[in-house]
Amino acid sequence: MSHQPYPQQPAPQQGWGAPPPQPPKKKGKGKIxxxxxxxxxxxxxxxxxxxxxxxxxxxxxxxxxxxxxxxxPAAGKGGSKSKADTKKDSDKKTVVFKVWGTAPAGALGSLDITYGSDSDNRKGKFANGKFEATMPVDKDAMYFSVTAQLQGSGDINCSVTIGGKTKKGHASGGYNICQTQLNSGLLGGWD
Known part of the structure; x- marks a missing residue:
């Protein structure tokens, strides 16, 4: 009996029985x-x-x-703030609403006044040719406004003031409405 060598098997190819090839080694990326x-x-x-x-x-x-x-320190007694400085600081924290002019009384009174912010509306009373109210500035408010509707005739003005910034409106005759508002600005001021 003659001895025959085993036939050589071909190298396995990718596919079903072969292990996947090793990924190439990464070179020094990120080490610069x-x-x-x-x-x-x-x-x-x-x-x-x-x-x-x-x-x-x-x-x-x-x-x-x-x-x-x-x-x-600012000028004044004991280095404290002057009255003008204190007033400026308080003005920035307070909203002032005003309505003034002539408004004869109608069936519902002389004027129908509403004032406040986008989340806090209040009613106001017009007396002796004027109305004025204040409220603290809500830093989350989108706007502060005042509206005053005439009740048949008259001539009125209205305003909203925060920290020296004022917006005004006007209405005359009939049942017209004086309306104005200050809007919260994108950078924190009032427009």
Missing amino acids: AGLGCLGVVVLLGIVSAVSGGGSDKSDDSKSAASASKQEK
């Missing part, structure tokens, strides 16, 4: 600037120094002078 936290701090220091973050002595004296001006 492996600075770490300390490297970032050093890099930021260099950037600020190059862009003018350093200052000379004359700049320091100017900033110290302006800082001392800002730290001085």
